[in-house]
Amino acid sequence: MTAALHLAYWQTTTIKVLVVMGVIPLGALVLAYVFLLKMMSHMQSRLGPMEAGPHGVLQLLADAGKFLQKEDVFPERADRAVFALAPVVVLMSAFLLYVVIPAGPRLTVSNLDTGVFFALAVSSLSVLGVLMAGWSSANKYSLIGALRAAGQLIAYELPLVLGVVGVVIQAGTMSLQGIVQAQAHGALLGFKTLGEPYILPQALGFVLFIVGAQAELTQTPFDMPLAETELVAGYMVEYTGFRFLFFFMAEFGTAFAFAAIGATLFLGGWYVPGVHGTAADVLGPFVLGAKIMLVSFFIFWFRFTYPRFREDQLQAVAWKYLIPLALVNILVTGLLKVVV
Amino acid sequence: MAVVTEFQKAAYVAGQAADARVNVEIEAEGMTLNIGPQHPATHGTLRIVVRLDGEQVVWAEPVCGYMHRGYEKLTEVRTYPQVTTLVNRIDWLGSFANEVPFILAAEKLMDVEAPPRAQWIRTALFELGRLANITLFLGDMGVQLGALTPVFYAFRDREHVLNLIEAATGGRFHPNYDRIGGLKEDLPKGWVTEVKSAMSRIRTFCDEMEDLLVGNEIFETRTRGIGLVPAAVGLEYGLSGANIRASGVDWDIRRDEDSPLAWKHCDWKVWTHPDGDCFARYWVRLQEVREATKIVEQLLDGLPSGPIQAKVPRIIKVPAGEAWVHTDNPLGEMGYYVVSKGGLGPFRTKIRTPSFSNISILPWLLRGVYVPDVITILASLYFILGDIDR
Amino acid sequence: MAADAAAGEEAAAGGTPEAESPAAQATATTEAPAPVDERRQPWLEALQAELGEALVGHEIAGGDVWVRVDSRAWRRAVVACRDRLGCDYFCFLSGLDWKADVDLAAEKVWDPEAQPSAPAAGANGGYRTGVAGGDTRFQVFARLFSTSAKVGITLKADLDEEDPRVESIVSLYRGAEWHEREAWEMLGFTFDGHPGLRHIYLPGEFEGHPLRKDFPLLSRDVKPWPGLVDVEAMPGEPEGGGDAEGADAEGAGAEGGEG
Numbered sequence: 010m011t012a013a014l015h016l017a018y019w020q021t022t023t024i025k026v027l028v029v030m031g032v033i034p035l036g037a038l039v040l041a042y043v044f045l046l047k048m049m050s051h052m053q054s055r056l057g058p059m060e061a062g063p064h065g066v067l068q069l070l071a072d073a074g075k076f077l078q079k080e081d082v083f084p085e086r087a088d089r090a091v092f093a094l095a096p097v098v099v100l101m102s103a104f105l106l107y108v109v110i111p112a113g114p115r116l117t118v119s120n121l122d123t124g125v126f127f128a129l130a131v132s133s134l135s136v137l138g139v140l141m142a143g144w145s146s147a148n149k150y151s152l153i154g155a156l157r158a159a160g161q162l163i164a165y166e167l168p169l170v171l172g173v174v175g176v177v178i179q180a181g182t183m184s185l186q187g188i189v190q191a192q193a194h195g196a197l198l199g200f201k202t203l204g205e206p207y208i209l210p211q212a213l214g215f216v217l218f219i220v221g222a223q224a225e226l227t228q229t230p231f232d233m234p235l236a237e238t239e240l241v242a243g244y245m246v247e248y249t250g251f252r253f254l255f256f257f258m259a260e261f262g263t264a265f266a267f268a269a270i271g272a273t274l275f276l277g278g279w280y281v282p283g284v285h286g287t288a289a290d291v292l293g294p295f296v297l298g299a300k301i302m303l304v305s306f307f308i309f310w311f312r313f314t315y316p317r318f319r320e321d322q323l324q325a326v327a328w329k330y331l332i333p334l335a336l337v338n339i340l341v342t343g344l345l346k347v348v349v
Numbered sequence: 350m351a352v353v354t355e356f357q358k359a360a361y362v363a364g365q366a367a368d369a370r371v372n373v374e375i376e377a378e379g380m381t382l383n384i385g386p387q388h389p390a391t392h393g394t395l396r397i398v399v400r401l402d403g404e405q406v407v408w409a410e411p412v413c414g415y416m417h418r419g420y421e422k423l424t425e426v427r428t429y430p431q432v433t434t435l436v437n438r439i440d441w442l443g444s445f446a447n448e449v450p451f452i453l454a455a456e457k458l459m460d461v462e463a464p465p466r467a468q469w470i471r472t473a474l475f476e477l478g479r480l481a482n483i484t485l486f487l488g489d490m491g492v493q494l495g496a497l498t499p500v501f502y503a504f505r506d507r508e509h510v511l512n513l514i515e516a517a518t519g520g521r522f523h524p525n526y527d528r529i530g531g532l533k534e535d536l537p538k539g540w541v542t543e544v545k546s547a548m549s550r551i552r553t554f555c556d557e558m559e560d561l562l563v564g565n566e567i568f569e570t571r572t573r574g575i576g577l578v579p580a581a582v583g584l585e586y587g588l589s590g591a592n593i594r595a596s597g598v599d600w601d602i603r604r605d606e607d608s609p610l611a612w613k614h615c616d617w618k619v620w621t622h623p624d625g626d627c628f629a630r631y632w633v634r635l636q637e638v639r640e641a642t643k644i645v646e647q648l649l650d651g652l653p654s655g656p657i658q659a660k661v662p663r664i665i666k667v668p669a670g671e672a673w674v675h676t677d678n679p680l681g682e683m684g685y686y687v688v689s690k691g692g693l694g695p696f697r698t699k700i701r702t703p704s705f706s707n708i709s710i711l712p713w714l715l716r717g718v719y720v721p722d723v724i725t726i727l728a729s730l731y732f733i734l735g736d737i738d739r
Numbered sequence: 740m741a742a743d744a745a746a747g748e749e750a751a752a753g754g755t756p757e758a759e760s761p762a763a764q765a766t767a768t769t770e771a772p773a774p775v776d777e778r779r780q781p782w783l784e785a786l787q788a789e790l791g792e793a794l795v796g797h798e799i800a801g802g803d804v805w806v807r808v809d810s811r812a813w814r815r816a817v818v819a820c821r822d823r824l825g826c827d828y829f830c831f832l833s834g835l836d837w838k839a840d841v842d843l844a845a846e847k848v849w850d851p852e853a854q855p856s857a858p859a860a861g862a863n864g865g866y867r868t869g870v871a872g873g874d875t876r877f878q879v880f881a882r883l884f885s886t887s888a889k890v891g892i893t894l895k896a897d898l899d900e901e902d903p904r905v906e907s908i909v910s911l912y913r914g915a916e917w918h919e920r921e922a923w924e925m926l927g928f929t930f931d932g933h934p935g936l937r938h939i940y941l942p943g944e945f946e947g948h949p950l951r952k953d954f955p956l957l958s959r960d961v962k963p964w965p966g967l968v969d970v971e972a973m974p975g976e977p978e979g980g981g982d983a984e985g986a987d988a989e990g991a992g993a994e995g996g997e998g
Contacts, residue, residue: 049497053498053501055501153720216633230567233721236495237387237389240720241388241389313497313498313647316494316496316567316568317495317496317567317571317721319571319722320719322570388744413939414941414942417941422950457801581912584827584828584911585828585912586829586914587829587830587912591831593886598886605889610798671805673803673893674884684830684831686831686882686893696834697950699831699833699880701830706917709916710914713913738940
């Protein structure tokens with residue numbers, strides 16, 4: 010956004026901050042409405058909310074209004090400062106994730122050279138918030154949930170990162186913008202016009218990424234940290250009102266951001282074949298949005314269909330299957346990169 | 350250092366007393382976790398005190414009684430026809446099945462037998478009660494394991510069964526339709542056709558559950574080999590119904606006992622499973638639902654005509670004596686030991702409910718399992734709180 | 740509370756002329772040459788051989804078998820059932836209190852003003868007890884079942900009124916633990932050797948044993964027996980002025996409750 014308009018630094022910064030501040034809650038709202046309220050309802054042969062607005066579109070706003078009005082309750086023995094801070098930390102991780110995702114050739118908040126690295130690093134920040142929430146709530150269910158979350162996020166960070174390494178090797182860059190460009194200019198079996206979405210050569214990487222993301226998002230089948238039927242809601246048990254709203258927004262905001270990363274790394278991001286320059290900047294956000302919805306659809310489809318693993322089974326899946334697979338993927342990708 | 354207030358002292362004493370009541374010894378090692386009385390997995394108000402080492406259960410103790418309604422005492426001050434209203438509320442998902450053994454016990458003491466048509470309708474409604482009960486289990490098991498969708502399918506298809514029960518009896522949950530010597534009234538017109546279509550829906554639902562859960566790898570890893578109940582141990586604890594059939598005991602009171610009800614006229618199969626784990630219990634119940642739909646269809650195909658009420662005095666006095674009648678209810682063996690002294694109401698009724706015995710195995714079964722498996726085991730043993738606490 | 744118990748006795752005193760004494764009936768059936776139940780008769784004979792003198796009463800009727808044993812032989816009887824008869828399934832254990840109830844069959848209207856008289860003489864000790872007889876107020880009874888033979892048996896034992904005490908069978912059937920706790924709490928029976936007799940349904944500080952006949956049902960103190968009030972003649976079906984009597988019963992019951 011710098012070249013054409015010649016805005017001052019503070020102006021661009023303000024715009025960027027506002028965009029990020031807007032995109033994440035908006036994305037969370039859209040995902041929560043489309044998938045949680047509507048897709049899940051229809052999959053379960055019910056209608057979901059229908060009263061607030063046409064087809065219940067305003068339901069989430071009504072819910073947010075309700076949450077904001079609620080009393081801000083602290084458990085008696087809670088560590089108040091940590092308890093209050095935890096949802097903010099979790100939500101912050103969602104915001105930070107979005108900083109590096111490009112929505113067009115020039116539409117990026119910050120085009121870091123190590124964009125992939127940054128995104129995966131800040132995504133683990135939420136673990137800190139979860140642990141803080143679980144510990145400070147002074148509740149056994151919360152504590153178990155938080156410890157499970159910590160164990161799980163550490164275990165699944167690895168397949169997630171290793172799954173993405175294949176893409177990085179193939180693209181030869183860690184910048185997300187660079188990866189989009191590489192896909193745009195790549196050739197699939199010598200067929201150049203459509204570019205090369207990495208989901209095809211890196212299918213295994215994509216699977217690993219989706220599984221890892223599912224675990225990072227603590228969604229079924231990896232939702233043991235929440236596990237309504239065992240831990241009631243895990244680390245969120247004691248939260249209510251706007252602090253709970255923060256967690257809720259973070260949950261869907263992070264899902265949105267991960268879907269965006271997935272779309273960027275594997276589906277070609279904002280790129281549409283044959284559209285370049287300013288047109289790509291205009292079209293890009295919509296294309297990216299559509300791809301995000303596609304990836305989210307899979308993430309939520311799994312969530313509504315599968316039962317959940319047990320904690321030890323989850324660890325076994327990560328360490329015994331996903332990580333070796335990821336290493337094989339890296340090895341093969343590296344070999345092909347050198348040979349081809 | 351703040352002085353301990355009177356309130357804190359009182360709270361401490363109350364806490365100690367509560368702990369002493371369930372013999373919870375506080376130790377430095379491990380963590381005591383209260384699952385319930387308000388916990389989604391206990392679908393009701395059961396409380397399970399577990400001591401954890403990490404996520405592993407070292408020791409578990411169910412605490413019941415949060416819903417004790419004293420039905421055994423209450424039956425002593427009710428007349429026989431009034432008792433069905435009470436016992437309806439024992440296992441509230443398959444209520445009609447609760448009425449039947451009590452009425453049969455009273456009939457046995459009075460030496461009255463309901464006409465064949467009444468017996469066939471009773472049996473059909475008994476099996477509909479089973480469907481209303483176990484279809485919910487089939488979906489609920491998914492929810493306990495984290496799969497949200499199956500339970501909604503269960504509610505959707507169970508609705509048809511409840512509608513049928515309502516059409517015939519006037520009550521969705523508490524029919525109160527059984528009378529000594531017969532039934533309240535005959536079936537409504539068109540009911541049989543409706544039942545046929547509902548039964549095929551239920552069978553489709555069973556197929557869906559088979560696809561969605563039984564065929565799911567995660568479901569299998571979560572249930573296979575979890576909560577193993579060897580047949581001998583299960584019998585010693587008094588496990589009955591599908592719970593014990595899942596341990597390989599081929600025992601179904603409907604088939605093995607000479608009952609006036611109409612099961613003997615139907616062609617159906619008692620399914621058992623050799624494993625005795627949570628998966629087996631789910632699988633056996635799934636087959637049981639399929640068999641139940643078959644039984645209902647066959648009963649309605651061969652429904653005899655005739656009266657639905659035998660001749661009984663208007664004011665029912667039951668001759669002195671003792672009778673034990675049990676049936677294979679959705680949850681297991683349910684029986685009434687009715688002692689009569691020749692009065693209008695029972696002198697004493699011992700209500701043997703299946704869930705009470707079924708969950709008495711929990712302290713033995715839960716030792717050494719992980720917290721998520723506690724939930725799986727609870728779900729697979731399938732209890733109804735009203736059936737535990739009576 | 741006291742009024743309630745007294746009312747119970749006096750109503751029992753009213754007696755049921757048409758209902759014969761169950762104990763007498765029981766003795767009659769055991770002596771009468773009834774058709775032999777091929778599946779249950781061998782069980783009874785095996786138990787008779789095993790327990791000898793300790794088996795004090797028995798009955799086979801209506802496809803069921805009852806055996807009453809001496810309370811000192813309670814555990815021995817259960818062992819015999821388990822090991823000799825192959826009863827692998829523990830069905831339930833509970834107790835009976837034979838103290839006379841307010842007899843609902845005596846009259847359509849329970850009249851609290853009626854003069855109490857001496858308790859109706861039963862077979863033994865003033866208690867009219869049921870199938871397989873009985874000598875005392877309390878009986879513990881349990882039902883065992885053989886899943887291979889598909890035959891069940893009801894065991895009974897008389898217990899002392901002052902100190903109802905019997906040996907625990909938890910070590911034989913683990914499922915008996917909760918049932919014994921329930922019988923302890925509801926009827927006040929003591930089971931020697933039980934790993935921990937404590938409340939199962941009722942709160943820890945609860946006093947009394949609700950299933951004993953002398954335990955008042957509080958709601959019955961303020962309202963009359965619903966069984967009596969509701970058994971009225973149908974409208975348009977006059978039957979000895981049933982309606983008027985019903986109304987009387989309501990009033991009388993309420994008064995009785997206050998006293």
